[in-house]
Amino acid sequence: MTLVQRLITIFLAAIANLLTRILPFWLFKREGQTPPRFIQELGEFLPGAIMAMLVVYCFKDVNWLGANHGLPEILAGLATVIIHLKWRQTFISLIAGTGIYILLLHLI
Numbered sequence: 001m002t003l004v005q006r007l008i009t010i011f012l013a014a015i016a017n018l019l020t021r022i023l024p025f026w027l028f029k030r031e032g033q034t035p036p037r038f039i040q041e042l043g044e045f046l047p048g049a050i051m052a053m054l055v056v057y058c059f060k061d062v063n064w065l066g067a068n069h070g071l072p073e074i075l076a077g078l079a080t081v082i083i084h085l086k087w088r089q090t091f092i093s094l095i096a097g098t099g100i101y102i103l104l105l106h107l108i
Contacts, residue, residue, distance in 0.1 A: 068108045076101035 001009070028035040058077070062070040080097030084090065 072101055072104035072108050075104055 062073050064070050079100045083096050084093035
């Protein structure tokens with residue numbers, strides 16, 4: 001890709017991301033109105049479902065029969081959960097879990 005094509009691609013991706021975040025508010029949050037119950041239920045259900053999908057995605061390629069038997073992945077996952085339960089800070093738990101995983105990959 002040329003530089004111009006890359007910049008256009010980045011611009012279009014940014015616009016698409018912005019629209020997916022703003023569009024629900026434009027559609028469902030008019031002056032004084034509450035969003036439909038279906039949308040409210042999606043807002044309650046989707047965060048947990050997305051996190052469950054991410055956990056499955058993280059563990060799907062683990063080689064359980066390999067040399068370390070998935071030990072770095074398991075320990076980093078447990079550390080992420082423990083850190084999140086202790087401090088309730090998503091960013092801190094994700095950064096700490098990632099750091100622990102990278103450290104364990106090099107040590108184990």
